[in-house]
Amino acid sequence: MDNYGNEIEDIEVNLVIDAIFQSYGYDFKNYFRASFTRRLRNFKVLNNFNHISDIIPFILYDSGNFNKLLNAISVTVTEMFRDPFIYKYIREKVIPYLNTYPTINIWVAGCATGEEAYSIAILLKEENILDKVNIYATDINTNSLDIAKEGVYSSEEMKLSTRNYQRSGANRSFSEYYHTNYGNSILNKELREKIIFNQHNLVSDASFNEMHFIICRNVLIYFNKKLQNRVIGLFNDSLIHNGFLCLGTKEDIRYSDYAEKFIVKGREERIFQKKQQDVEL
Amino acid sequence: MSNYKAIVIGASLGGFDVILKIIAPLPKNFSIPIVIVQHLSPDHIIGDKYNLLNTRFKLNAKEAELFEILKAGNVYFAPAGYHLLIEKNRSFSLNVDEKVMYSRPAIDVLFETAAEAFGNSLIGIILTGANRDGTNGIIKIKEFGGLTIAQDPKTALSPEMVESAIDSGKIDHILTPTEIYNFIMQFADAKN
Numbered sequence A: 001m002d003n004y005g006n007e008i009e010d011i012e013v014n015l016v017i018d019a020i021f022q023s024y025g026y027d028f029k030n031y032f033r034a035s036f037t038r039r040l041r042n043f044k045v046l047n048n049f050n051h052i053s054d055i056i057p058f059i060l061y062d063s064g065n066f067n068k069l070l071n072a073i074s075v076t077v078t079e080m081f082r083d084p085f086i087y088k089y090i091r092e093k094v095i096p097y098l099n100t101y102p103t104i105n106i107w108v109a110g111c112a113t114g115e116e117a118y119s120i121a122i123l124l125k126e127e128n129i130l131d132k133v134n135i136y137a138t139d140i141n142t143n144s145l146d147i148a149k150e151g152v153y154s155s156e157e158m159k160l161s162t163r164n165y166q167r168s169g170a171n172r173s174f175s176e177y178y179h180t181n182y183g184n185s186i187l188n189k190e191l192r193e194k195i196i197f198n199q200h201n202l203v204s205d206a207s208f209n210e211m212h213f214i215i216c217r218n219v220l221i222y223f224n225k226k227l228q229n230r231v232i233g234l235f236n237d238s239l240i241h242n243g244f245l246c247l248g249t250k251e252d253i254r255y256s257d258y259a260e261k262f263i264v265k266g267r268e269e270r271i272f273q274k275k276q277q278d279v280e281l
Numbered sequence B: 001m002s003n004y005k006a007i008v009i010g011a012s013l014g015g016f017d018v019i020l021k022i023i024a025p026l027p028k029n030f031s032i033p034i035v036i037v038q039h040l041s042p043d044h045i046i047g048d049k050y051n052l053l054n055t056r057f058k059l060n061a062k063e064a065e066l067f068e069i070l071k072a073g074n075v076y077f078a079p080a081g082y083h084l085l086i087e088k089n090r091s092f093s094l095n096v097d098e099k100v101m102y103s104r105p106a107i108d109v110l111f112e113t114a115a116e117a118f119g120n121s122l123i124g125i126i127l128t129g130a131n132r133d134g135t136n137g138i139i140k141i142k143e144f145g146g147l148t149i150a151q152d153p154k155t156a157l158s159p160e161m162v163e164s165a166i167d168s169g170k171i172d173h174i175l176t177p178t179e180i181y182n183f184i185m186q187f188a189d190a191k192n
């Protein structure tokens, strides 16, 4: 087959990935190449570099620069109540089940700037079970986590959030959950204090607790099959039997070695329930 | 006869009818896979769209899925709200990166990655639309040796998108929808 594309740039991308891995331990080898390359190109342009390989000395000699790169290559695009129909499903089908447990651990993996975790917290509050829930929200991007902890969002964003919220089967007023000041909205203290935000790398870090419900949406799409398999394995290990997993609407457990370990509950919602016992094949 | 391995199409305002006009008459055994980014509002109901298209197409209309390898006989559409990319191994990937040219999916993202994956065996077609998405993609397709077509602006409901592409100087052919159909038919070995 012909070899198209910019072969030199391809080599440079490999070298950057290697430099990051050797000096900082983050492994981007198994991220989808086309998306990752686009982000490196953006970072190159942003810093007025001629070549992607110019990124290498820039990050090797200054960990502050590496942090800039890390934050630039992770995508932070998110929304509250993104895909409202999945929240409706969680409200109606998942929460009543979770409610049968005395305490509940929920993990929002790849939480970006926190919107998804807060959406879940609001849902739990409305179903009156927030008190017995621990919500862990993690991401690789520490800048995003700092924003998440603040719980402050633009009023512009709140408009979209309100619209999504209303479509999620909610019957309260979204404005109950925040206060607006100088064009910014801060979420209620109760919500902000509820969520434990921490850095966690899905590529290399281990499970940190037994979970009843894991939400990881629009993160796996950035990973190739091999890495998706690792991460779904990690979720499988972390979930209790009968625990729930929610992925993004274009993601699936189907391509992993763990497909047999789960029952598909909501096809469109991508909500899966871990089976009672490991099935012997 | 043809060495074209993929056709990418970008369409925005008014694009649906033009897509129908070009794609509907293509035969079932058309030998080149087709990939389309059509700007849609994220609230658009997807299921209905494919049912509708499949009553009109001889080819199979479907949403492009993660990992899927491009195959002849299919007309792939980018899912609403996601950028659609083509990897070097000619399979699809998706992302929810920032909008490009105010759009997600963006025509530029599909065209640029397709150019890198298919080089000179790619045909890029830009259709009616009221923005400038696709122009950078067209430039990249040309840079990698592919063939570029723009819908004749006189036939476009909204000519801005094609005019922007034409202004780049990187369009090989300016054609009406019927001419686009005839043009791509000549490259497709639709006999077996």
Ligand SMILES: C[S@@+](CC[C@H](N)C(=O)[O-])C[C@H]1O[C@@H](n2cnc3c(N)ncnc32)[C@H](O)[C@@H]1O
Pocket: A074, A075, A076, A077, A078, A079, A082, A109, A110, A111, A112, A113, A116, A138, A139, A140, A141, A144, A200, A201, A202, A203, A216, A217, A218, A219, A222, A248, B096
């Ligand atoms: C597109 S956002 C998804 C945000 C949110 N879950 C949603 O669906 O709206 C992807 C997130 O995945 C995070 N991410 C990427 N690689 C990661 C990794 N190896 N470990 C943990 N998080 C990662 C990024 O930092 C980013 O915040």
